Amino acid sequence: MNPTALRHPEEPALAGVSKDALPRPFDIAAIRAQFPILSRQVNGRPLVYLDSAASSQKVQPCIDAMVHSMTHSYSNVHRGLHTLANETTEAYEAARESVTRFVNAPSSRQIVFTKGATEAINLVAASLGLQLQPGDEILVSELEHHANIIPWHFLRERKGVVLRFMPVRDDGSIDLEAGLKLIGPKTKVVALSHMSNVTGAVLDPAPVIAAARTVGALTLLDGCQAVVHLPVDVQALGCDFYVFSGHKLFGPTGIGALYGREDALAQLAPYQGGGEMIGSVAMDAISYADPPHRFEAGTPPILEAVGWGAALDWLMAQDRGAIAAHEHALYARSVERLSGCNWLRILGTTPDKGAILSFEVEGAHAHDVAQLLDRYGVAVRAGTHCAEPLMRRFGVTSSARASFALYNTLEEADAFADALIKARSFFA
Ligand SMILES: Cc1ncc(COP(=O)(O)O)c(C=O)c1O
Numbered sequence: 001m002n003p004t005a006l007r008h009p010e011e012p013a014l015a016g017v018s019k020d021a022l023p024r025p026f027d028i029a030a031i032r033a034q035f036p037i038l039s040r041q042v043n044g045r046p047l048v049y050l051d052s053a054a055s056s057q058k059v060q061p062c063i064d065a066m067v068h069s070m071t072h073s074y075s076n077v078h079r080g081l082h083t084l085a086n087e088t089t090e091a092y093e094a095a096r097e098s099v100t101r102f103v104n105a106p107s108s109r110q111i112v113f114t115k116g117a118t119e120a121i122n123l124v125a126a127s128l129g130l131q132l133q134p135g136d137e138i139l140v141s142e143l144e145h146h147a148n149i150i151p152w153h154f155l156r157e158r159k160g161v162v163l164r165f166m167p168v169r170d171d172g173s174i175d176l177e178a179g180l181k182l183i184g185p186k187t188k189v190v191a192l193s194h195m196s197n198v199t200g201a202v203l204d205p206a207p208v209i210a211a212a213r214t215v216g217a218l219t220l221l222d223g224c225q226a227v228v229h230l231p232v233d234v235q236a237l238g239c240d241f242y243v244f245s246g247h248k249l250f251g252p253t254g255i256g257a258l259y260g261r262e263d264a265l266a267q268l269a270p271y272q273g274g275g276e277m278i279g280s281v282a283m284d285a286i287s288y289a290d291p292p293h294r295f296e297a298g299t300p301p302i303l304e305a306v307g308w309g310a311a312l313d314w315l316m317a318q319d320r321g322a323i324a325a326h327e328h329a330l331y332a333r334s335v336e337r338l339s340g341c342n343w344l345r346i347l348g349t350t351p352d353k354g355a356i357l358s359f360e361v362e363g364a365h366a367h368d369v370a371q372l373l374d375r376y377g378v379a380v381r382a383g384t385h386c387a388e389p390l391m392r393r394f395g396v397t398s399s400a401r402a403s404f405a406l407y408n409t410l411e412e413a414d415a416f417a418d419a420l421i422k423a424r425s426f427f428a
C-alpha cells in the first residue's frame with residue numbers, strides 16, 4: 001500500500017475541524033496494524049468493514065489493557081483495602097480521567113460511567129421525569145436514534161409530557177429554522193443528535209443551546225457518532241448533558257458515559273439503587289453519594305472502563321484533523337465512484353456531513369443488498385438503523401449504510417463501490 005496515496009490535502013474539513021489542522025500525512029498502515037481483526041478474511045476475501053457506525057473494531061491497546069487487568073490486576077473497585085482492589089480502583093478512575101480529557105469536561109466528577117449512550121439517556125430521562133408535569137414539552141428531532149426517542153416516549157406515556165419533533169430537511173439535516181420555533185415556555189428538555197447515524201448530518205448545537213437557555217430548558221446532545229469523528233469540547237458546546245458509547249470509540253461494549261454540567265447533574269435524582277451510590281443507609285432514611293458515584297449503583301463495568309480508557313488514550317494521541325480528512329476522503333471517493341449510478345439514492349447529502357453513506361438501491365431490499373455485499377467481504381448495515389421516524393420521513397422502510405472509520409482505506413472504498421455495482425446487476 002502506498003501511504004502517499006492516502007494523503008488528502010485538498011479535502012475540505014468536517015464541521016468543527018479546523019482547516020488549519022490540514023493537510024497532514026496519515027499513516028494508514030500504522031493505524032490498521034493496531035486493529036488485529038482487520039487482517040481476517042470473510043467469504044474468502046479480505047474483510048472490508050464498513051459498519052463502524054454500529055460498532056467499531058477494537059484497538060490493540062484496549063485489548064491489551066483488558067487482558068492485563070484480567071491477568072494481573074483485578075478486583076472489585078472502591079473501598080477495597082488490599083493491593084488489587086486499590087490498583088483496580090486506580091485504573092478505573094484513571095479511565096474516567098481519560099474520558100474527561102477526551103471531551104474536555106471540567107472535572108471527572110462530571111463523567112458518569114453507564115453501560116452505553118442508551119443507558120445514559122434513560123438515566124437523564126427517568127430522573128428528569130420525576131420533576132416534569134403533564135403538558136411540559138420535550139423536543140427531539142425526526143432524525144433521532146430510538147435511544148433518544150423512546151426514553152422520552154416513556155415520559156409521554158407515564159407523565160403526560162408532550163413530545164415534539166424538529167423536522168428534517170430533504171438533505172438529511174435538522175431544519176433548525178423550523179425547529180427553533182418549537183422552543184417555547186413549555187419546553188423543558190431539548191435532546192438532539194450531534195451527528196446523525198443515518199444521514200451523517202452534523203448539527204450546529206449553538207443556536208439550539210442558546211434558545212433552550214432563554215426558556216430555562218435543559219439540553220442533551222447524543223454524541224454517539226459525533227464524538228468518533230469530531231473533536232468534542234463539552235465546555236465550548238455549553239450543553240447540559242452529553243452522552244456517548246465506548247464500543248463506537250474503538251473500546252469495548254458495555255461502557256459509555258454521561259457528561260453533565262455540575263448543577264445539571266446535581267439536580268438529577270438517583271437512577272438505580274444499590275451498592276456504592278449511597279452516603280449512608282438506615283431503616284428509615286437514606287442519603288446519597290455525590291455525582292458521579294450517585295449514578296453508578298452496583299459493581300460497575302470495571303474491565304470495560306479500563307479498556308475504554310486505553311482506547312481513548314490511543315485515539316487522543318492520533319492526529320484527529322488528519323483522521324477527519326481521511327474519513328471524508330473515503331466517503332467522497334465512494335460517492336464519486338457511484339456518481340453515475342441512477343439506481344442509487346443517497347439519504348443525507350449535506351456537504352459537511354460525517355463519513356456515513358446511507359443508501360437505497362432501486363428495486364432491491366436493503367437486506368438483500370447487504371447480504372450480497374457480504375459475499376464480496378464488504379460488511380454494511382441494513383435496516384431502519386433504529387431511526388424509524390427518519391425512515392418514514394424519507395419514505396423508505398429501510399436502507400443500507402456504509403460507515404467509514406479511520407482504519408478504512410481508499411482501496412476499500414473502491415471495493416465497496418465495485419461490489420455494490422456488481423450486487424445491483426442481480427436486481428437489474
Ligand atoms: C446516534 C446514536 N445514538 C444512540 C445510539 C445508541 O448507542 P448504544 O447502543 O451504544 O447505547 C446509537 C447507536 O447506534 C447511535 O448511533
